[in-house]
Amino acid sequence: MAHATLTHRMAGGGAPGPAGRTFDRARLAQWLIFVVTASLMLAPALPILLQVVIDRPLYADDWQFTLSNIADIVQSRRIGQIALTTAVFAFFSVIIAEVLGIGAALLIGRTDLPGRRVMGDVLMWPLYLSHLIFALGWVVMYGPSGFITQSIAQQAGGAPWNLYSIAGMSLVAGISQAPLAYLYCLYGAVRSVDSTLESAARTVGAGPLQVLRKVTLPLMVPSIITSSALNLVIAVETLSIPLFLARPARIDTLSTFLYAEGIAASNPNHGLVAASSLLLMVLVGSALVVQRLLLRQGHRFETVKGKGSRPMVLSLGRMRWPMAALFGLILLVAVVVPIAGIILRAFTSFLSPLVPVASVLTWANFERLFGNQANIRAITNTVEISLLSAGLGTALAVAVALVIQRSSFRFTGTLEALAYSPRVIPGMITGLGVFYAAIILPPMGWLRGNIGIMVVAYVMATLPLALGVIQPAIVQISRDLDKAARTVGADWVSSMRLIMVPLLKPALLGAFILLFVFHLKSYIIAIFLIAPGLEVMGVTMLSLWTNGDVGELAAFATLQIVMIAALLIVSRLLFKVKIYD
Amino acid sequence: MTELVLTNVSRRYGAALAIDRVSLSVEDGEFLTLLGPSGCGKSTTLSAIAGLDHPTGGRITFGDRVLFDAETGAFLPPEARGFGVVFQSYALWPHLSVEDNVGMSLKLRKVPAVERRRRIAETLELVELGQLAKRYPGELSGGQQQRVALARAIVFRPPLLLLDEPLSNLDAQLRQQARSWLKDIQRELGLTTIYVTHDQDEALAMSDRIVVMRGGKVVQLGTPQQIYTDPIHPFAASFIGNANLLEVTGPPSDTSGPCEVRLADGQVVRARTPHAGLPEGAQLLAIRPHLISCTAVAEASEVKVTFGPESYLGDHFEQEAQVAGMTLRLSLEAPQPRGAGRIWIRAQDAVVFAATT
Amino acid sequence: MTELVLTNVSRRYGAALAIDRVSLSVEDGEFLTLLGPSGCGKSTTLSAIAGLDHPTGGRITFGDRVLFDAETGAFLPPEARGFGVVFQSYALWPHLSVEDNVGMSLKLRKVPAVERRRRIAETLELVELGQLAKRYPGELSGGQQQRVALARAIVFRPPLLLLDEPLSNLDAQLRQQARSWLKDIQRELGLTTIYVTHDQDEALAMSDRIVVMRGGKVVQLGTPQQIYTDPIHPFAASFIGNANLLEVTGPPSDTSGPCEVRLADGQVVRARTPHAGLPEGAQLLAIRPHLISCTAVAEASEVKVTFGPESYLGDHFEQEAQVAGMTLRLSLEAPQPRGAGRIWIRAQDAVVFAATT
Amino acid sequence: QTPPAGYPADYADLIAAARTEGSLLIYTNLSNDNLGPVIDAFKEVYPDIDVQSVEMGPSEAFSRYAAETGTGVASADLVVANSIPDWVRAVEGGTLDPYTSPEQANLPGWSYPEPGLYTFSTDPMVTIYNKLTVPADLQVASMEAYFANITAHPDVFEGKVGTYDGRYAFGGSIGYAFAAHHGDAAWEWFAAAGPMTRPGGGAGGMIERTLTGELASSFFVSAPVVLSRLDPALEQVLGWTFPSDGTPVFLRGMGIMAEAQNKAAARVFLDFVLSEPGQYAVAAGNLTPYRPGVAPEAPNVYSLDEVIAAIGDAEKLIMIDYDSDMVANFEAFTTRWGAAFNM
Numbered sequence A: 001m002a003h004a005t006l007t008h009r010m011a012g013g014g015a016p017g018p019a020g021r022t023f024d025r026a027r028l029a030q031w032l033i034f035v036v037t038a039s040l041m042l043a044p045a046l047p048i049l050l051q052v053v054i055d056r057p058l059y060a061d062d063w064q065f066t067l068s069n070i071a072d073i074v075q076s077r078r079i080g081q082i083a084l085t086t087a088v089f090a091f092f093s094v095i096i097a098e099v100l101g102i103g104a105a106l107l108i109g110r111t112d113l114p115g116r117r118v119m120g121d122v123l124m125w126p127l128y129l130s131h132l133i134f135a136l137g138w139v140v141m142y143g144p145s146g147f148i149t150q151s152i153a154q155q156a157g158g159a160p161w162n163l164y165s166i167a168g169m170s171l172v173a174g175i176s177q178a179p180l181a182y183l184y185c186l187y188g189a190v191r192s193v194d195s196t197l198e199s200a201a202r203t204v205g206a207g208p209l210q211v212l213r214k215v216t217l218p219l220m221v222p223s224i225i226t227s228s229a230l231n232l233v234i235a236v237e238t239l240s241i242p243l244f245l246a247r248p249a250r251i252d253t254l255s256t257f258l259y260a261e262g263i264a265a266s267n268p269n270h271g272l273v274a275a276s277s278l279l280l281m282v283l284v285g286s287a288l289v290v291q292r293l294l295l296r297q298g299h300r301f302e303t304v305k306g307k308g309s310r311p312m313v314l315s316l317g318r319m320r321w322p323m324a325a326l327f328g329l330i331l332l333v334a335v336v337v338p339i340a341g342i343i344l345r346a347f348t349s350f351l352s353p354l355v356p357v358a359s360v361l362t363w364a365n366f367e368r369l370f371g372n373q374a375n376i377r378a379i380t381n382t383v384e385i386s387l388l389s390a391g392l393g394t395a396l397a398v399a400v401a402l403v404i405q406r407s408s409f410r411f412t413g414t415l416e417a418l419a420y421s422p423r424v425i426p427g428m429i430t431g432l433g434v435f436y437a438a439i440i441l442p443p444m445g446w447l448r449g450n451i452g453i454m455v456v457a458y459v460m461a462t463l464p465l466a467l468g469v470i471q472p473a474i475v476q477i478s479r480d481l482d483k484a485a486r487t488v489g490a491d492w493v494s495s496m497r498l499i500m501v502p503l504l505k506p507a508l509l510g511a512f513i514l515l516f517v518f519h520l521k522s523y524i525i526a527i528f529l530i531a532p533g534l535e536v537m538g539v540t541m542l543s544l545w546t547n548g549d550v551g552e553l554a555a556f557a558t559l560q561i562v563m564i565a566a567l568l569i570v571s572r573l574l575f576k577v578k579i580y581d
Numbered sequence B, C: 001m002t003e004l005v006l007t008n009v010s011r012r013y014g015a016a017l018a019i020d021r022v023s024l025s026v027e028d029g030e031f032l033t034l035l036g037p038s039g040c041g042k043s044t045t046l047s048a049i050a051g052l053d054h055p056t057g058g059r060i061t062f063g064d065r066v067l068f069d070a071e072t073g074a075f076l077p078p079e080a081r082g083f084g085v086v087f088q089s090y091a092l093w094p095h096l097s098v099e100d101n102v103g104m105s106l107k108l109r110k111v112p113a114v115e116r117r118r119r120i121a122e123t124l125e126l127v128e129l130g131q132l133a134k135r136y137p138g139e140l141s142g143g144q145q146q147r148v149a150l151a152r153a154i155v156f157r158p159p160l161l162l163l164d165e166p167l168s169n170l171d172a173q174l175r176q177q178a179r180s181w182l183k184d185i186q187r188e189l190g191l192t193t194i195y196v197t198h199d200q201d202e203a204l205a206m207s208d209r210i211v212v213m214r215g216g217k218v219v220q221l222g223t224p225q226q227i228y229t230d231p232i233h234p235f236a237a238s239f240i241g242n243a244n245l246l247e248v249t250g251p252p253s254d255t256s257g258p259c260e261v262r263l264a265d266g267q268v269v270r271a272r273t274p275h276a277g278l279p280e281g282a283q284l285l286a287i288r289p290h291l292i293s294c295t296a297v298a299e300a301s302e303v304k305v306t307f308g309p310e311s312y313l314g315d316h317f318e319q320e321a322q323v324a325g326m327t328l329r330l331s332l333e334a335p336q337p338r339g340a341g342r343i344w345i346r347a348q349d350a351v352v353f354a355a356t357t
Numbered sequence D: 001q002t003p004p005a006g007y008p009a010d011y012a013d014l015i016a017a018a019r020t021e022g023s024l025l026i027y028t029n030l031s032n033d034n035l036g037p038v039i040d041a042f043k044e045v046y047p048d049i050d051v052q053s054v055e056m057g058p059s060e061a062f063s064r065y066a067a068e069t070g071t072g073v074a075s076a077d078l079v080v081a082n083s084i085p086d087w088v089r090a091v092e093g094g095t096l097d098p099y100t101s102p103e104q105a106n107l108p109g110w111s112y113p114e115p116g117l118y119t120f121s122t123d124p125m126v127t128i129y130n131k132l133t134v135p136a137d138l139q140v141a142s143m144e145a146y147f148a149n150i151t152a153h154p155d156v157f158e159g160k161v162g163t164y165d166g167r168y169a170f171g172g173s174i175g176y177a178f179a180a181h182h183g184d185a186a187w188e189w190f191a192a193a194g195p196m197t198r199p200g201g202g203a204g205g206m207i208e209r210t211l212t213g214e215l216a217s218s219f220f221v222s223a224p225v226v227l228s229r230l231d232p233a234l235e236q237v238l239g240w241t242f243p244s245d246g247t248p249v250f251l252r253g254m255g256i257m258a259e260a261q262n263k264a265a266a267r268v269f270l271d272f273v274l275s276e277p278g279q280y281a282v283a284a285g286n287l288t289p290y291r292p293g294v295a296p297e298a299p300n301v302y303s304l305d306e307v308i309a310a311i312g313d314a315e316k317l318i319m320i321d322y323d324s325d326m327v328a329n330f331e332a333f334t335t336r337w338g339a340a341f342n343m
């Protein structure tokens, strides 16, 4: 009977959609997102460009245009040397990171290596921790006065290695960036490549190792190129690793040079700083252009997923245990020992092979840490800033991603380019740019002196990171789902709000936690932005290092390690969110 | 009455035309099917009607409302058109229960909760899913999901229902059931429906009229019978009913009607042409496999062929035969011995088209 | 001669059995098809033969080589078996050109470059792709990709060719062409072939023998004719040839042969049973739609039915008919008027099975 | 609140103004360990004034002040830092508020060399040893003997001696003053022992490296840092001594900034630091008070008087003060120093 009534009603004629709207909400929202993103991305870049071509600090009233900054850079032997050092360091660290990352991705993602799950988790730790902490761990254990170096030196009569060198620096940076290469290769290739491609190679006569070499590895090329480009940017921008490991050996990279000239010097040469930032951006930008060029023949790597493809696990056979032992040893030496070293150092008044550790155990480092109001402030500030900017960052990222992927907005290409532009801008320069912008752009002035300025910088700098989590999640959601919402009467804004955002919840949570961790550990961006009362953990730790307060620094680092570990565990247990999964 | 009219609608992707000056009109209460091979532009046409895609040329009107007009730049967004759409993938919202999926359109139209609940229940009853209102899409079978998708598309009483291969995800058995069930509901509600499929049986069985498409163009528009028995284009003949197409030569013909064509080896076949104005020279001869006889038939042209390999298909055999260097498919009760043989073709079963189209 | 023998091969996933004690043997040069609905274990069986999956029980031998034996733990990896495999997704390596895809197996076997080039060219010629040797898979159409996949699988002259639904990604027209083309090559090279499909026409047309599978078990194994005309299981009857299955009751029968069954409304149908040992009570009657007649036939059982809606399908109509509360599909030249009517079923066309299987 | 005894009568107005301002911002390279006790002591007397200190590099304090005042952001009221060239530049550039403290009369004249520039503390430089790797007889006090030992015992000292890098402002100032005190002898010592040393890093780093055994000894290490770290565990390994033939003493400058927002509070704070309780608080922060008559009792805390007593002779103090010659000749010095130390 229901049929009959319905039929009757239907005959009543078709109702058009919900009442027509007087203005186009969707266009308005899209333009808003575009404008916010554009100003966020351009506001810091423009002042830097301006600073390059003027003769004194932006905040001076009487600057004039000049090209001498650029000329100085071009002519300076020292900067040439520094740029070369930076390039060499970046190159080798990327090589090390990629070799380790690719190896780990293949071993963990494709073989029956015993304990691969645990090892995969351990491998991720350098990514969760900042370079500052990781470099500290290496210094404490393997530096010239490191516990292990000295243990060997006391026996052998000389230090077995010199961590304070370009090689040492590349090694530490390489290891700390290996997880990124690993992730890209694992998820971009090893896990997503149709495994029938490998099966096919087996059936035409390739053994397991030949399959890896001839099929799996070539298909990883795009992931390798992409992660190499990212790692290159990170190597160029990293500060703490060269600061801790190269400065003592009087080696400068662009980042330590910027730090020394822009921060530590008594009368910073802003023109030079801006010009060398520009140099840095050019270096990084050209790497990304090369990446683009390399990936042009994209279809040669695209694989269509067939139905019923099950990841095939390669058996290592008799090599299983020796490989596991080797891989485990590398992780132990490269990751576990440095982290353990920090924690050990935090609980001792000093760490020396000359005296038993038990005799120097102390709580003093933590007492000093918590005895200082500024440190407490740094912790609360950091948590506050991280929460706020992770929240805002996630919100902006999802808005941008939805406009890019799910709207008919005219400038999606431009928007995407803008949103990803921070990838080519090293963090220190983002900070510098926001600092300059706050000085000369009136609307940003009110951000000065409160955490707003850091939130702005963090949101900007980590937008690509959040997009990296959210965009793939959007791709997974069929376009038909939001189209369907449009056909039942939702406009663009409603269809995004009612359908896409709820479906993206897990990705949003993942992005939030990822951003939170990154903001928690970040220090480079904040260097130029901290102000009285605005301390953040990373920068405080950096100045503890400069003052030589290694014990207190280790205590601080331990605290940060514990915070991040707790966060990751809670998010995994409570929200079932595994970042990078 | 309200009537949907497409006039020269085109959609260009870069250099490629996905649809090329498609014109058609749909009457009130009609069941119109867009039929054609993959990539011929069926979904593009449907999206243009629904407002999910922005065509690059032409004009679409519905009753007296202009939905799209390339000249004036008018474009009504999908939510303002208010047509019901069923997607091939169903596109059910996985985070909403069945009733919330169905009720979304009413919520957006601010229908009061009581009325809303009543109409959801009524519609779910109609698609025989009353029991499953609280379930989530992930907990339903393919057939049930398809019903939810239909319920969602009709609950707000759209003046036009658009279906894009709604049955293609179902397996063969379920598909046949769903086909007649869907047709029943359409009849019962008198819904004007545009249906997209590449399955000729589906199109023949369900439609009031069929639009045969190919390469973005409309090839033929007519009732199932018209199209099956009187294809006006060799593609329509071969796509619907699997006609063999043979290259032949023949004299020009000013009117439609009987004619004679010559195979490359000189054999002559009596046939008919549906076209007035058949040009001289290269022509195409279309013959359906099951209309070819291997026993003598009165009034039929006799053709010498060489029988090739046959395939067993249960209730009949399919056999190939070579004639004048071309391959002919035959549908036979019993296979013929391989080698030289003869077939008979009746003039009314052999249709001649111009070769160049 | 070499012969592939599977003995009680099983594959367990946790608690579920993907295949359950599958036994079969393949003769030299034979074309054997695994046929069954989605998820019945066809691909699992094929993977077990190829060595791409490790079964959990049973034994597989090829000639005098043991490929797999659960008891001794023997397992030969796929590269040591050397069978050619064509995957449903084709699994062409996107980073290699067509000739490199095809030549990979020869390279791995260290065939000298000259010889290799010759054999690649020869094989590409065979699959009619000589022109496209330098292209990359991403630059080929689906049909061309499928040919490359075949070329890659046969270029190293494998003793056994395994194909997992190689045609299912092609559209209808291309599929028919590919079917006969594939069969030609198989015949020409005399390749022993195991073919997986869920398309009954494909299976009937191409196979020497068919293995009908369901739920991981072999339901029937025989030539196409045997399976079509003499199904020994109602599933085989309904899956191949679309038989109507009606619930009936009947007396027990010790031998195969003629029998009589009763519909729920009391009407009696004369039929036959292929099974010795039919139990009394609930039974299933299988009748193919096109074997039901609407005109009186000598020696046939007459059944009263109610004719329902018909669909036009070009060369025939499909009509539903209600009988004893069940729906019967009929395939007719012309539709019957709706309402009460009669049909005739010949005893040899009505097959009775035990109901519970 | 009543002004301390001996202050001018209108000082009560200054205190009142300071309390109205209610806050004070200090930029300093002192860590909280050092400055904290002073702030705490100040707050006991002036609980209404909220003192914030921000720790940064010594030069950064000045550059940040310049950038911030340049852009109109609130910046430091008071700077406490040990960077001679920056103070000289600040005096020349008029960055300092030329305040005259009522405490001046109680202080040695060298401690307020320029208008507005005062001294927070006077920190001696000491020599430290790793007692486990350096035999007792080589742990000498005199720098002359020290440098001789380095060349005589390469097995103990080669590549294992630390000090500040003389090419940077802080280490250079010490080296300059030391060389000025000892004359050419100093340059001979530098030339002989320099190539065997590993200069670089801060006091904390040198202590750390000496403790681990990377270094056997370091010279001219800031005493407050060494003394503040000493605990029984450390003392098993770490030995220290004032150089007996000349102990460099670094003046840690303090000044009120010209554009201070809380000038009154800054003045009250500055006066407090210079007062007797203020100087005891300096000692409590492990720095070295210099106001005559201040004699802290805590172990490992020295006043300047006590340092003099320890080395026995005021003449043996090498005061590193605001020597304009040094600023002028700094380039030449660092070049010579770099050559001597082979850097």
Ligand SMILES: Nc1ncnc2c1ncn2[C@@H]1O[C@H](COP(=O)(O)OP(=O)(O)OP(=O)(O)O)[C@@H](O)[C@H]1O
Pocket: B013, B016, B017, B018, B019, B036, B037, B038, B039, B040, B041, B042, B043, B044, B045, B198
């Ligand atoms: N976004 C796009 N960019 C470029 N070409 C497109 C795009 N979408 C569709 N096309 C092309 O337009 C043509 C028509 O596509 P459409 O989806 O309408 O085909 P269809 O008839 O629905 O096919 P199917 O049966 O496979 O769904 C195809 O050739 C297709 O490749």
Ligand SMILES: Nc1ncnc2c1ncn2[C@@H]1O[C@H](COP(=O)(O)OP(=O)(O)OP(=O)(O)O)[C@@H](O)[C@H]1O
Pocket: A308, A310, C013, C016, C017, C018, C019, C036, C037, C038, C039, C040, C041, C042, C043, C044, C045, C198
């Ligand atoms: N990795 C696996 N884990 C659990 N179950 C599996 C796995 N692989 C297959 N199965 C199950 O085993 C059964 C047989 O799968 P199989 O892929 O062999 O089916 P198929 O006959 O090839 O189906 P299709 O026609 O869809 O390809 C299915 O029920 C499937 O769900």
Ligand SMILES: [Fe+3]
Pocket: A131, A132, A237, A238, A239, A240, A241, A524
């Ligand atoms: Fe860093």
Ligand SMILES: [Mg+2]
Pocket: B042, B043, B044, B164
């Ligand atoms: Mg489509």
Ligand SMILES: [Mg+2]
Pocket: A308, C042, C043, C044, C164
């Ligand atoms: Mg399968």
